[in-house]
Amino acid sequence: MLRGMVFGACLLAGSMAAAQQGETLADIKQDLAVLTVELRKLRSELNTTGSPALGISGSALDRITAIEGELQRVTAKAEELEFRIGRVVQDGTNRIGDLKFRICELEAGCDIGKLSETDPLGGDAVPTAPVAQPATPPATDALPFDGELAISEEADFRSALDALDEGDYAGAELLFAQFRETYPMGPLEPAALVGEGRALEGLGDSREAARRYLSAYSGFPDAAIAPEALWRLGDAIASLGSIDDACITLGEVSVRYPGSDAVSQAEASRQKLGCQ
CATH class of the missing domain: 1.20.58 (Methane Monooxygenase Hydroxylase; Chain G, domain 1)
Structure with missing residues (x-):
């Protein structure tokens, strides 16, 4: 099962454009x-x-x-x-x-x-009436998305992120899951998947965490957080004991996303695991 998951991730990295x-x-x-x-x-x-009225004489x-x-x-x-x-x-x-x-x-x-x-x-x-302009959305600094969000979307995401940063993994896992239900397939969906995966890792559930990372990477390969998702997927696989598979996955980060910050993280993980 785990090798199939890794193999699927690598296939997505190598032949995504060609697959039907x-x-x-x-x-x-x-x-x-x-x-x-x-x-x-x-x-x-x-x-x-706003055209002027007709002048008919x-x-x-x-x-x-x-x-x-x-x-x-x-x-x-x-x-x-x-x-x-x-x-x-x-x-x-x-x-x-x-x-x-x-x-x-x-x-x-x-x-x-x-x-x-x-x-x-x-x-x-x-x-037929002019459409009202939406309220100015809150700033999205430090979020893995540069566009506009729903008025409450950023606040809900930050609440989940704060719980994760505070080490409340159970609360963070619940908040990220609720966020994905409230804003299905929204612009922060891949980031929420990664956040939920991190929370699950904090709870010791590396298998479910790996599934969240895989969903984030395979479902949103062009998202800003996709390189991190692939790197964390490799680390999660390593924690499950499949070192060879983890090394392969971590090696794909530099191939798929050269120049991203996740490349150095993945390389550090590879060195720690003794990957060849």
Whole structure:
């Protein structure tokens, strides 16, 4: 079982781009982001542009004719936008349903037969009023992610991280697990997996810790924390007594992530284990 886990990690490092099953959850998240951007573009077209009012002069008949022409133009434009948005919603809804199916295939224990029907993308109706700007998110200094987070997401993650730093491994393990349930597949998912793995190691459960590190590395190979996940996976494997497998895994850090801080950590672990 353990050798199979290590072999799978090494295969991901060497041939991820060539494998037919190499599609990662990060790829699926990117697809979802593309759909969201396209929908926002269409929604922006429905918002007012602040154009000045029509200046129509002439006789009453001329004004009526001009107004009728403008109404026809606006109606045609509205119908065009409605058709485009409807097409994107239908296509996006179908694609999201397909993504949910693919995510379920990647998750252990997921029952495809119990997947719920996908709601229409963007909801039942597209709002025509300007979308309110979200509140400025809290700073994300020292977090393994440079983008924006949900308002409470950073606070919950830091609470789990603080528990880990204070040596409250049981509390940290619980908080990281709850974080992943509350913000499934969020931008801090790989970091939460690594944090949960560290907490499990603190509790003496190296086997479960290795599984968390493997999930972080294999599911998010391009994440900022992926090199650390691979290094910690090697250390966890060593603590389980499989020194040769640990040496192979630790050696992959410099191959897969040259120049990362984890390279020196992995090399130190290799020297400590006496790897050749």
